[in-house]
Amino acid sequence: MDTNAWLALAALPGMGAHRLKTLTDHAPDWPWGFLAALPAPAASALRLWLDHPDKSPLQASIDAARQWLEAGPDRHLLHRGHPAWPALLDELPDPPPVLWALGDLAALSGPGIAMVGTRKPTADGGRNARGFANDFASRGWCVVSGMALGVDGLAQQAALDAGGATVAVLGCGVDVIYPASHRALYQQLTQAPGALVLSEHPPGTPARPAYFPRRNRIITGLSLGTLVIEATEKSGSLVSARLALEQGRELFALPGSIHNVQAAGCLSLLRNGATLARGVDDVLEELGHWAEAYLPRRAEPQAAAPVQISSVPDAPLEREPDALLAALSTTPTPIDWLVQQTAQSVSECQQRLLMLELDGRVAQQAGGWVRLR
Template identity: 60%
Template sequence: MTTLSDLLSDPLPSGLGLSDRQWLVLSALPGMGARRLARLACECPVWPDGWLSRLPEQAASALRLWLDHPQRSPFGALFDGLDAWLTADPRNTLLHPDHPAWPALLAQLPDPPGVLWASGDLTALSLPTLAIVGSRRPSREGLHQAHRFGRELAERGWCVVSGLALGVDGAAQEAALNTRGRSIAVLGCGVDVIYPPRHATLYRRLLDEGGLLLSEHPPGTRARPAFFPRRNRIVTGVSLGVLVVEAAEKSGSLVSARLAIEQNRELFALPGSLNNPQARGCLNLIREGAVLTTCVDDILDELGHWAETPGTRSAAPAVPGSDDDDPMLGWLSDVPTPLDALVTLTGQDVTACQLQLLELELEGLATQAAGGWIRLPR
């Protein structure tokens, strides 16, 4: 779960004040990689001299060439592709840590993507998110459960996150759309590449029915086996928890389960028959501490601060500006509100929200409780 202490130690803080192109260049520099970029960004270097002094020699040379002689830099083709892609469809966006829609949860990863190419409706990122993963060759029961959980989570106001893969992933995402809910697909290729081809209809539904496609790879990038394990860290990274529906003992879904644990996400697993090979991975996860899950309420009980979704809350937050001098206080109520939600609601970055919350706490107006921040009675 997201706590203030988690986000105070963010490896990649937002609010560095960099533009789309600057983030794109940093993410494409030779010899960098997501982990090194995160470490450098944590130091909040001044642009561009602070970055140049900290970058490895090869990366610094490439950045200096672009700054001094942009027409000679190989990044020109990358920018041309970005401009063409952005103008081709108003639903296309380049997300980065300074973008207001950037998922705050990614700040907890040691290797968050430098940028995300996004196509679809960005408001899907403002909902509570749960990843649903599992076998690409599920049993009939596994397929039924993927549909059930995808549908019921969407009906409760949750966004289903997965990788558009065959089997459990696609079934859960399809079920979420069938109930007019939201779903996010993180791809191991460019967002304009349909993979697997058998999910062409689901791909188009995500674009046309309020879903969202994300990728850390530029448009046109073909799917490669090496991309999918990296893709999984984003699937789990933008999610509050991960549900494994079916997984064999050596299933690729167990990679997502391991990532969920490393990223301090809640891990849920469905039990299954001892005679079903596709259930053995889930049974092992439960034995190792995953939450045994038989219904959606098992998930909402663990993720208690999101259990009362919009439309079902018993105590709605005050409307900002109603009778409060501090706009942040207006978003708080006696129902714990996570920092992620406050970032989305206020449109401010994580650091600004943290400072305002700490000031409210010092004034005795708010405090941190299990699951988020609450407003104290005056």
């Protein structure tokens, strides 16, 4: 499907991100398969656009999108099938159908770590945000956050200062600066090499409170793990923490004093199972295996070891005709790594995994897919 088709789907009435994900996962033929599977109002709207685009309200939004995209080389619209589409988002139950992007798409090529926290960090929290972000960026990791006041902005500024990659996901259009006080940071995020601004909302969309919790699912969804620097017990950062766990991603938190109200949320996360992060090495020790799909290949990649072991004595891996099954082991493997190793598309991998799951040969667990037999 081309960009116009994805824009049309995203604008259909009554079709949210979750319903579109459920539909597109079945990979129906375009457009007849979609017309047959869509609910009546959405199918009628799509048919009108296909037959008489000049009479369809969908065409106006498509024309506006095209006009915005053609205004500069740093403007992009991402969707499934786009070369820069982040495969990790396909693991979410409700990924955005399209993502508006402003800046350098190379920011999406490395492993991502979400860094979130309070808008009013202590001096120690601010130092930690800058220090962790600088270290991540220096080691080739992309710092993903929301350009918010406090920890978010400090982390992304530190990543930029280190010459590293960073992605800001906004709860408004990519051309809307929110908060306004981050104008200088926004300009760097849209102009610096390795920096990018993303949003699921069309350009010109103002910031609204309801958009920010949904924005958080993209921040954590783009990342292999989420690090909470400082957070109160009712912080919005705990929403991101919950989303990271629901998405099967690793969750990390910095410890703090029991007398510091800004550390109460992190202490609660640690008490409930989050991984303690004393430094960047603690995070990379947990995430290093998953990052192999992004980082430069070493002489002996960590991810290659499980593939050489088979629990089925009469079916050795070297004679395994199914490359996808051969790439799986008892260790959960994310789908983006499978895509890279098998040279198949995300859709092909998902369809084959479904068939193997129905056959009782694989299963999905937190962190990816495992081989059962």
